[in-house]
Amino acid sequence: MSQDQWSSVERYIVDAVVGADPVLEAAIADSAAAGLPPIAVSPNEGKFLHLLARAIGAQRILEIGTLGGYSAIWLGRALSSDGTLITLEAVEKHAEVARKNIARAGLADRVDLRLGRALETLPKILAAREGPFDLIFIDADKPAICDYFEWSLKLARPGTMIVVDNVVRTGKIVDANSADASVQGVRRFYQMLASEKRASATAIQTVGSKGYDGFSIAIVNG
Numbered sequence: 186m187s188q189d190q191w192s193s194v195e196r197y198i199v200d201a202v203v204g205a206d207p208v209l210e211a212a213i214a215d216s217a218a219a220g221l222p223p224i225a226v227s228p229n230e231g232k233f234l235h236l237l238a239r240a241i242g243a244q245r246i247l248e249i250g251t252l253g254g255y256s257a258i259w260l261g262r263a264l265s266s267d268g269t270l271i272t273l274e275a276v277e278k279h280a281e282v283a284r285k286n287i288a289r290a291g292l293a294d295r296v297d298l299r300l301g302r303a304l305e306t307l308p309k310i311l312a313a314r315e316g317p318f319d320l321i322f323i324d325a326d327k328p329a330i331c332d333y334f335e336w337s338l339k340l341a342r343p344g345t346m347i348v349v350d351n352v353v354r355t356g357k358i359v360d361a362n363s364a365d366a367s368v369q370g371v372r373r374f375y376q377m378l379a380s381e382k383r384a385s386a387t388a389i390q391t392v393g394s395k396g397y398d399g400f401s402i403a404i405v406n407g
């Protein structure tokens with residue numbers, strides 16, 4: 186199986202069940218034009234996140250890693266008018282592009298972008314008692330996934346869903362000797378989950394336009 190096949194099957198699925206969406210397409214186009222890396226979730230993954238949020242009736246969502254706001258738009262669209270998505274981004278240029286994309290999507294009233302390094306913002310969110318969140322999407326720097334998961338548990342309640350992106354990394358996660366700091370960050374995360382009594386988790390492998398990767402899903406125990 187090849188990347189070409191994964192991409193054409195993804196196109197087929199997206200044509201069938203996602204469809205054309207000028208606001209989301211503009212978010213990707215403007216992110217690319219501004220020189221942001223092409224690492225947003227794919228359209229069918231974005232819709233998957235959206236459906237997960239709707240399935241659990243999420244009205245308070247936390248995202249770590251905004252980029253151009255593509256996944257934030259998908260998640261923000263799952264909220265009712267009084268729901269909130271707080272999304273964290275360290276890079277000013279990414280935040281600037283994301284704010285415009287989020288405003289064009291009509292979500293500026295619901296999506297609250299916080300500029301800064303997530304490990305500095307998360308303690309402020311806890312101190313301000315802005316949690317607990319119903320859904321947390323971790324998609325920032327991979328070496329810090331364990332830290333983000335630990336903060337997520339502090340900002341959660343029993344039943345909170347925590348989704349982590351990029352937990353397969355073209356299969357490199359099975360290489361214990363990998364010199365890739367992102368791979369080692371993901372491996373530490375699986376080790377953490379292996380002994381984590383506060384949450385129950387699994388991971389799913391994915392292929393598509395973004396290559397071979399995967400996401401994990403965890404539910405915080407009561």
Ligand code: SAH
Pocket residue numbers: 224225226249250251252253254255256257273274275276279301302303304324325326
């Ligand atoms: N969730 C986005 C993609 C995020 S890419 C989407 O699917 O549309 C990862 C983002 O995390 C990048 O924009 C990067 O700048 C940001 N990031 C990296 N390290 C960070 C940190 N320490 N704190 C906050 N954001 C960070």
Ligand code: DHB
Pocket residue numbers: 224225226324325350351
């Ligand atoms: C990378 C980060 C992501 O969030 C992603 O979806 C794909 C790649 C990266 O840092 O390489």
Ligand code: MG
Pocket residue numbers: 224225226324350351
């Ligand atoms: Mg990602």
